[in-house]
Amino acid sequence: MFKIINTMSLNVGAHLKAVRQMYSLSQRELAKRAGVTNGLISLIEQNRVSPSVSSLKKVLDGIPMGLADFFTLDLAGKPQVFFPRDELADIGSAQVELRLVGGRLAKRNMSILHERYAPGADTGEEMLTHAGEEGGVVVRGAIELSVGGDTRVLGPGDAFYFVSSLPHRFRNIGREECELVSASSPPTF
Amino acid sequence: MFKIINTMSLNVGAHLKAVRQMYSLSQRELAKRAGVTNGLISLIEQNRVSPSVSSLKKVLDGIPMGLADFFTLDLAGKPQVFFPRDELADIGSAQVELRLVGGRLAKRNMSILHERYAPGADTGEEMLTHAGEEGGVVVRGAIELSVGGDTRVLGPGDAFYFVSSLPHRFRNIGREECELVSASSPPTF
DNA sequence: TCATGGTGTTGATTATTTTAAACACTCTTG
DNA sequence: CAAGAGTGTTTAAAATAATCAACACCATGA
Incomplete structure (x- = not known):
């Protein structure tokens, strides 16, 4: 029996997954670095749980990335990185x-x-x-x-x-x- | 029996308390706006619990302040002096x-x-x-x-x-x- | 003095997160 | 095909967060 935690536009799961994949880490690899279980990362990425701040910090430390950067990163679509001259x-x-x-x-x-x-x-x-x-x-x-x-x-x-x-x-x-x-x-x- | 959650340089409690007081809100007032109990805010501020991200978001929404700003908040900029040209x-x-x-x-x-x-x-x-x-x-x-x-x-x-x-x-x-x-x-x- | 309304704190209970271990799937290799 | 190593997922038990309701304290004022 599933429960999808929907916290409005707060999509920690998808966000974490995207970040993890940018660093080419598997759930198990990240879990090992972060000192948590791979299952937890799976649950977080599916938004089946809302991690405690301390857990999320542990996970991000394994990447490594700070909480501020994590929440600053744009969720909806990749933030624009490259700006051609004409688009300035x-x-x-x-x-x-x-x-x-x-x-x-x-x-x-x-x-x-x-x-x-x-x-x-x-x-x-x-x-x-x-x-x-x-x-x-x-x-x-x-x-x-x-x-x-x-x-x-x-x-x-x-x-x-x-x-x-x-x-x-x-x-x-x-x-x-x-x-x-x-x-x-x-x-x- | 107390347990102080060691969150290294992560001091969500003191941080939340400082922010709450900047807005001149009591724990109960903030709790009401955020839709959580005053007890929870008390526990968070004492670092007796590490709130889930969803809880912290609810609390900050009552201020209101975003997660990114909360974790970014640190300092204020400091005035400096004129910079001479030969010193790169x-x-x-x-x-x-x-x-x-x-x-x-x-x-x-x-x-x-x-x-x-x-x-x-x-x-x-x-x-x-x-x-x-x-x-x-x-x-x-x-x-x-x-x-x-x-x-x-x-x-x-x-x-x-x-x-x-x-x-x-x-x-x-x-x-x-x-x-x-x-x-x-x-x-x- | 004793209400009254404000503050933050606490214990017992409930709800949720987190773990540990197993499961299912996809590869590659023998 | 079977074995092994990789991936992400799931379930039941343990650990932790969050609630509810009570408590203690400090003001102000009747």
Whole structure:
């Protein structure tokens, strides 16, 4: 006699199975690493039981994967990993091209941006200030960066990292386009 | 007779208590919203039981908070200082050049890396797995990226973003050097 | 002083998870 | 075909989680 535990959209079983298979582990192999029985893993994957947190942690330790990552992973369909150039969301303006990596991802820790500044382009009259941190690397051309009163010109290979609550501004004062890759955490976009 | 469930660094009880108090809820109030008994919440907070995932979900729904957020919750970001340009620490190998942005910063939310892969270079035989998320943009050349069983070749302007606990590997299968900028959160380096 | 209503805790019972061992199935090999 | 090693599944017993109802404590106020 079966009982299917349905906890709404919480499908720990299918989720665990998918993760286990991504690591090419059999139920018995994972059970051995995790210090539980293979039967338990079978029952969990069929959603015939809802594992205790401590059990689930033991199981995930055998993979290994943390609880946070486990519950962060997207259930419905595989999360998008690869983002072709054309699929990067363009959130920039006429003069500044900002391409956001992973715009479709519901949840993430960071914004990653591929930025292009036309000659003379900048991030605006007002200095920017917002929560979190940001950093990046200049790939091509040169950019003038002001942060908290300090101003520098960065060229290819140069990098930056600062607390975003300091007033900051980017300006391309050169004659050629400037290209850089940046990241912010928590996500700005 | 007491038994304290040893959950290593997994302290669901204290964690739940902290969250509940942030929302100014009593055990009974939360229990009512969550559809469980106040006694259960008491036992969980004392780590006298390790709740089943379904129970914990019910409890968190009463707050409301998702499982992922619950297990992710840890800290708050810390303000940092401006990062000078000449201080990219090289942490790579002979074939892979990894330049870390902000290597001196004691505490930060992200690692930002400027990476260069020589033709034929890769991240090693073993697939990489670690906590957190990572993403990046390819700037020059091409790189083969495998994540959780999926493999793609990415060229200039193409990007990626994934949960780092999925097994992953980078390989430059092309004839020219590949350059990319990546970020991970929390910091890998 | 003694209610009243709030808090978190506890013991005994019920319900569920977890184990241990066996079962069924698919391969490969002799 | 039979034996062996691999896979996932199942059942009955043991261990643990969750409930229900009572308990103890601390306020406030009649």
